[in-house]
Amino acid sequence: MNGENDDTIIAVENLSARFGSNIIFENVSFEVRKGEILVIVGESGCGKSTLMKIMIGLLHPHAGKVLFQGTDIISSGESQLKHYRQNIGVLFQSGALFSSMTLRENIELPLQEYTDLAPEDIAMIIKMKLGMVNLAGYENHHPSELSGGMKKRAGIARAMALDPQVLFLDELSAGLDPVTAAELDDLIIKTNEALGTSMVIVTHELESIYKIADRVLMLDKNAGGIIAEGKPLDLKHQTTDPRVKSFFWRLKPDESSEQRFYVS
Amino acid sequence: MISESPAPDWSKRYKIEVVRNGTDLSLRLAGEFRLQNLTAFKREFDQYFREKGVLYVVIDFSEITYIDSAAALAFIQIKKRAATQNIDCSLINLNDESKGILSVIHDDALTRPPIKHPDTDNSVFSQIGQSSLFIARDFISFMAFIGELVVAMAYTIRHPQSLRVKDIFFYMRRAGVDGLPIVGLIGLLTGLIIAFMSFLQLKQLGANIYVPALVSFAMLKELGPLMTAILVAGRSGSAYAAEIGTMVVNEEVDALATMGFDPIRFLAIPKILATVVVVPILTIYSVCFGILGGMIIGVTSLDLTVSTYFTQSIKTIKVFDIATSLVKAGVFAALIAAIGCQRGFQVRAGAQDVGKFTTSAVVTAIFLIVVADSVFAIMFYYMK
Known part of the structure; x- marks a missing residue:
């Protein structure tokens, strides 16, 4: 499981994060493999978002490495980081679309910055990307004219503008109704299968985890790191760890010694 | 491990082998086709399609090592344009990766007109009208606020x-x-x-x-x-x-x-x-x-x-x-x-x-x- 092999696209090595003297997590190591959907779970405050922010180069860790194609993006310079950022896409919790721009302009931005494409090619690519997220025809809409689910999908279209190798999605289904969240899950699976994009997803929705995750990483606040790693159903049925059990069986901690009921 | 250079020369990452046989043109693609070299390879294709007397074009995908969605879209457009020039163009030997990418490109999405049109009425009169309305509304809303x-x-x-x-x-x-x-x-x-x-x-x-x-x-x-x-x-x-x-x-x-x-x-x-x-x-x-x-x-x-x-x-x-x-x-x-x-x-x-x-x-x-x-x-x- 551990160690770098040909399938590894991002390797996280001995990562530690602190806010002042407050230790968020320590010695976290794992890898993101080519084409997989990796889901990171854990209670609020366990450092999921911090971990993701370090992995996308927005936060500096206390110690450790994040290797992309063998290069540490933490210690490397601006140009390496820029290269890395062209190879990843990020969907923020609220979509983070630029509200003053139309969807076309939002998606156009990375294409104009990083490629030498002719305007008509860019226009076609935008149409294609919007079609991929089922928003065909919405290029002249502003984000404020879209619903929450549509904003997320438009965010995915923008994150996918450069066909990144890895897509990071923060709190994928937060604030969405179950039907919209399920549609988003389908979109993630379809994109992953068709384009082979690796995905790193932070979510709490069990249903969605069973549906989309190839592998689950579970962080724990008190343990200060990863307490479980594996396929979601394996974790559900084979774990002996009460913390993992309580998450997958949706039990209160004191009930986790016995499996009384579950909702999934 | 040696890292990839931040700005590789993408135009050298692909190759197109051309075989002309009467009215048939066979293009064997090899290497990486992606956003970064899209403009370059599209221009090359333009030349091949301009050659006189070509009626059949076969684009062979078998040696493509990487293709992204933008490049796949470009091939769809190339095929479409060939049809308008009465050239029979086909894509062959697609691997699963290419098929996967092509499957998510919907023709409907490419041709669908925008639902909303941006405001294009920028004539002097409409601008004067809009500003007057704006000032009037602004005055009313200020009075209401007072x-x-x-x-x-x-x-x-x-x-x-x-x-x-x-x-x-x-x-x-x-x-x-x-x-x-x-x-x-x-x-x-x-x-x-x-x-x-x-x-x-x-x-x-x-x-x-x-x-x-x-x-x-x-x-x-x-x-x-x-x-x-x-x-x-x-x-x-x-x-x-x-x-x-x-x-x-x-x-x-x-x-x-x-x-x-x-x-x-x-x-x-x-x-x-x-x-x-x-x-x-x-x-x-x-x-x-x-x-x-x-x-x-x-x-x-x-x-x-x-x-x-x-x-x-x-x-x-x-x-x-x-x-x-x-x-x-x-x-x-x-x-x-x-x-x-x-x-x-x-x-x-x-x-x-x-x-x-x-x-x-x-x-x-x-x-x-x-x-x-x-x-x-x-x-x-x-x-x-």
Whole structure:
């Protein structure tokens, strides 16, 4: 499981994060493999978002490495980081679309910055990307004219503008109704299968985890790191760890010694 | 491990092998086809399709090592365009990866026209019309806001305990105390400039002795209130608009309303009261600094002693002038704070709106200050 092999696209090595003297997590190591959907779970405050922010180069860790194609993006310079950022896409919790721009302009931005494409090619690519997220025809809409689910999908279209190798999605289904969240899950699976994009997803929705995750990483606040790693159903049925059990069986901690009921 | 160079030469990453056989053209693709070399390989394809007498084109994908969605889209477009030139174009030996990518490109999405069209009517007449409508609506909404303010104020007077005194002190500090250095400096420099300019003219007539009176009169009646008001509009009017605007964007104003608070009473009244209290004080402070600035010129260039300058300064000032100056400052303060708050509440969504209405708060406040000042000038002339 551990160690770098040909399938590894991002390797996280001995990562530690602190806010002042407050230790968020320590010695976290794992890898993101080519084409997989990796889901990171854990209670609020366990450092999921911090971990993701370090992995996308927005936060500096206390110690450790994040290797992309063998290069540490933490210690490397601006140009390496820029290269890395062209190879990843990020969907923020609220979509983070630029509200003053139309969807076309939002998606156009990375294409104009990083490629030498002719305007008509860019226009076609935008149409294609919007079609991929089922928003065909919405290029002249502003984000404020879209619903929450549509904003997320438009965010995915923008994150996918450069066909990144890895897509990071923060709190994928937060604030969405179950039907919209399920549609988003389908979109993630379809994109992953068709384009082979690796995905790193932070979510709490069990249903969605069973549906989309190839592998689950579970962080724990008190343990200060990863307490479980594996396929979601394996974790559900084979774990002996009460913390993992309580998450997958949706039990209160004191009930986790016995499996009384579950909702999934 | 050796890292990939940040800017590889993508044009060398692909190869197209061309075999021409009568009307048949076979293109064997190898390597990486992606966004970064899309323009280059598209141009190459253009050349092949322009060759005379080609009727059948076969594009062989078997040796492609990487293809992204943009490149896949380009091949779909190449195929489509070939059809319009009556060339039979086919893509063969697609691996699973390419098939996967092609499966998510929907022809329908590529041809569907935008649901919404951007506003294109930019003729002079429509612009004039829209601006007029905007000004009219703006006036109405400001009047409505004044009305709501009066209602909120009446409620506050009847229920004084609902007033958030802590907030008033906070904004008094923000608008008043924190503004002392800049208001003082601008007052000083204004007084200095008037003294210097009038001294240059009056010395030709030997009327140097009137410089102190001129400075104090101008500062007290016009420049003190005006300069202070403009500074407060820039410092605090904009801050009020930005603060309330951001609260609107974050749904904090909605939260207030649903908790049963009147957002105007809760947010605007403390700001307006604090500003109205503080600006007249700032004005007097600014006038004092103006006189001080004049005194610097008086003592250094006019050979006046400090005490002569001072007595000459206050000789012309009447209590009526001080009162009108304070009234003016109070009215300016109310205008600045009201406009700032109203603009803040007009924000609907997004960072851009906050910027737009903050700018508008300052511009409108300064405009209204000057209008009000003209009205006061005429009014006080007839009141004497």
